[in-house]
Amino acid sequence: MLEIIGLFPGGIIHIGGDEVPKAKWHECPSCQDRISNLSLPNEEALQTYFTNRIAAFLADHGIRMIGWNEILQDGLVNSAIGQIWSAGDDLTLAQLRQGRKLVMSPTNYVYLDYSYNAIRSTTLTIMPGIFCHRDHVQPVGSLEKIRL
Numbered sequence: 001m002l003e004i005i006g007l008f009p010g011g012i013i014h015i016g017g018d019e020v021p022k023a024k025w026h027e028c029p030s031c032q033d034r035i036s037n038l039s040l041p042n043e044e045a046l047q048t049y050f051t052n053r054i055a056a057f058l059a060d061h062g063i064r065m066i067g068w069n070e071i072l073q074d075g076l077v078n079s080a081i082g083q084i085w086s087a088g089d090d091l092t093l094a095q096l097r098q099g100r101k102l103v104m105s106p107t108n109y110v111y112l113d114y115s116y117n118a119i120r121s122t123t124l125t126i127m128p129g130i131f132c133h134r135d136h137v138q139p140v141g142s143l144e145k146i147r148l
Contacts, residue, residue, distance in 0.1 A: 005058070005063055018067075020047050025043045026043055048074070048076055051065075065080050066080070066081035082095055082103070
């Protein structure tokens with residue numbers, strides 16, 4: 001990890017977190033031992049435990065951690081930034097209400113290998129340069145105006 005910190009001096013490092021093989025962890029004796037020894041309820045909690053350890057290591061080196069929305073579980077350190085790519089409105093709004101910093105990058109709008117279309121969710125719509133909350137359009141940077 002120190003090598004990665006040296007390569008990316010920007011103060012934030014993305015750790016991923018979206019392709020964790022929890023089904024394999026469920027069958028892994030070492031993983032199950034760790035879950036048991038830490039009194040964790042399940043593999044989701046094991047991911048949060050591991051993610052928090054990475055966040056603490058990075059923080060000790062002056063770096064803030066960001067990860068995909070799959071890391072946004074109960075018990076995640078407050079300093080972690082979430083990058084929303086596939087989460088629904090409920091998770092996104094819950095994280096915003098908790099004061100979590102988020103980067104919105106939903107697949108249908110910002111992935112370069114997807115064609116752009118204006119699919120609207122029930123509450124949130126992301127389009128290049130703007131954040132829409134139902135019929136209230138706000139420029140990026142004005143998220144505090146969203147009715148949460």
